[in-house]
Amino acid sequence: xxxxxxxxxxxGGMVVLDLLAHDPRIHKLTLIEPDVFKPxxxxxxxxxxxxxxxxxxxxxxxxLHERRADLLVETLPWDILDPQIQADLAERVAEADLGVCxxxxxxxxxxxxxxxxxxxxxxxxGEVLSGGIGGFVHRFVPDGPCYGCVASYLxxxxxxxxxxxxxxxxxxxxxxxxxxxxxAAIFAIASWHALLTLQLLDPSADRCxxxxxxxxxxVDGIFDEAPRVHRFCVPRLETCLLCGPPSQSxxxxxxxxxxxxLHEALSRLEHPG
Amino acid sequence: xxxxxxxxxxxxLLTVELPAIEKYNATREPAYxxxxxxxADGLLLRYRLRPAHNDYDLETRLYSNYPVTPPETVxxxxxxxxxxxxxxxxxxxxxxxxxxxxxxxxxAKHTCVFAVQAAWRWLACYEVWYVTxxxxxxxxx
Numbered sequence: 001x002x003x004x005x006x007x008x009x010x011x012g013g014m015v016v017l018d019l020l021a022h023d024p025r026i027h028k029l030t031l032i033e034p035d036v037f038k039p040x041x042x043x044x045x046x047x048x049x050x051x052x053x054x055x056x057x058x059x060x061x062x063x064l065h066e067r068r069a070d071l072l073v074e075t076l077p078w079d080i081l082d083p084q085i086q087a088d089l090a091e092r093v094a095e096a097d098l099g100v101c102x103x104x105x106x107x108x109x110x111x112x113x114x115x116x117x118x119x120x121x122x123x124x125x126g127e128v129l130s131g132g133i134g135g136f137v138h139r140f141v142p143d144g145p146c147y148g149c150v151a152s153y154l155x156x157x158x159x160x161x162x163x164x165x166x167x168x169x170x171x172x173x174x175x176x177x178x179x180x181x182x183x184a185a186i187f188a189i190a191s192w193h194a195l196l197t198l199q200l201l202d203p204s205a206d207r208c209x210x211x212x213x214x215x216x217x218x219v220d221g222i223f224d225e226a227p228r229v230h231r232f233c234v235p236r237l238e239t240c241l242l243c244g245p246p247s248q249s250x251x252x253x254x255x256x257x258x259x260x261x262l263h264e265a266l267s268r269l270e271h272p273g
Numbered sequence: 274x275x276x277x278x279x280x281x282x283x284x285x286l287l288t289v290e291l292p293a294i295e296k297y298n299a300t301r302e303p304a305y306x307x308x309x310x311x312x313a314d315g316l317l318l319r320y321r322l323r324p325a326h327n328d329y330d331l332e333t334r335l336y337s338n339y340p341v342t343p344p345e346t347v348x349x350x351x352x353x354x355x356x357x358x359x360x361x362x363x364x365x366x367x368x369x370x371x372x373x374x375x376x377x378x379x380x381a382k383h384t385c386v387f388a389v390q391a392a393w394r395w396l397a398c399y400e401v402w403y404v405t406x407x408x409x410x411x412x413x414x
Contacts (some may be wrong), residue, residue: 014338273303
């Protein structure tokens with residue numbers, strides 16, 4: 001029996017959650033999602049606009065309870081980037097067997113990666129590409145590449161049209177990134193995400209880190225044919241500054257010693273002359 | 274992962290960022306070394322660069338969720354309005370999804386010293402632009 005911890009209950013996350021909850025091998029789900037359901041969410045979500053104003057975790061818990069009354073569901077309306085809850089989050093991750101990341105916020109993905117790596121728990125991540133042309137599903141395992149390795153690799157190797165920077169609004173989102181995916185594309189990628197996650201429960205299945213690139217639409221120069229699934233393994237970046245070989249021998253083990261060492265290093269660099 | 278309030282952030286500083294700054298400082302005159310000060314829940318790097326004939330004072334801010342969020346660099350020395358300069362004299366250095374290794378922030382590969390070097394490269398371009406009114410790096414246009 002497995003305990004899954006999932007972050008994100010948006011339109012894709014809810015599909016993953018539902019598919020996992022239907023698997024009898026899973027007995028407990030911990031769901032982290034701070035957002036409130038808004039009327040515009042109804043277009044791509046399981047819930048109607050009349051649910052607007054309620055927490056997504058509450059709606060998800062009710063959905064799961066109606067389908068599997070025996071499933072233990074823990075709902076945490078938390079923002080995983082909140083520094084105040086990091087210790088509690090780490091405890092929850094330690095109790096879980098595997099993790100699911102269904103958020104589209106880069107900072108949250110890095111944060112979840114860090115949490116899962118520290119507790120040496122496998123986890124999966126689903127990402128729908130702009131416009132719903134396809135998506136990525138990644139499976140991470142202890143000692144495999146981290147999210148930083150994968151992100152670094154993909155930025156280097158995935159060819160994409162270079163958007164022109166709008167210097168009048170340089171921090172604004174690129175128009176191309178705002179093209180929403182349709183519900184079918186979100187559900188398709190979420191289904192692959194659930195499948196890759198469920199494989200982690202199968203002792204005979206391949207448990208290495210892997211990435212699926214799922215092409216859902218034919219796009220010149222990106223996906224020559226669709227639908228099509230490409231599977232590849234992103235290598236661990238030997239010099240990754242996030243998961244690479246840390247100089248642990250030089251690192252103080254105790255928190256107090258770590259703080260003292262940091263204070264000394266910062267004091268040294270405050271007046272380097 | 275807070276830079277100064279999480280174990281992960283502190284370890285990143287102690288094993289990656291601060292040693293990189295010390296290495297950078299080791300080969301420079303005192304006036305051109307990086308000073309590090311605490312800034313809200315992040316860090317501020319204060320330093321001077323001389324890409325050609327002029328000195329420029331700069332600040333690079335490492336916010337709480339650095340290195341996921343790229344560092345932000347501001348030139349304190351007054352500059353003439355020019356391309357790739359944002360409000361508050363913030364340098365336009367990073368672009369999400371860019372294929373150019375020098376204009377894409379990569380937390381798995383870059384340290385804050387890379388941001389300092391990027392600022393040096395930006396200022397070198399500025400000095401050329403100041404004379405020619407042409408930004409010398411085509412991919413940045």
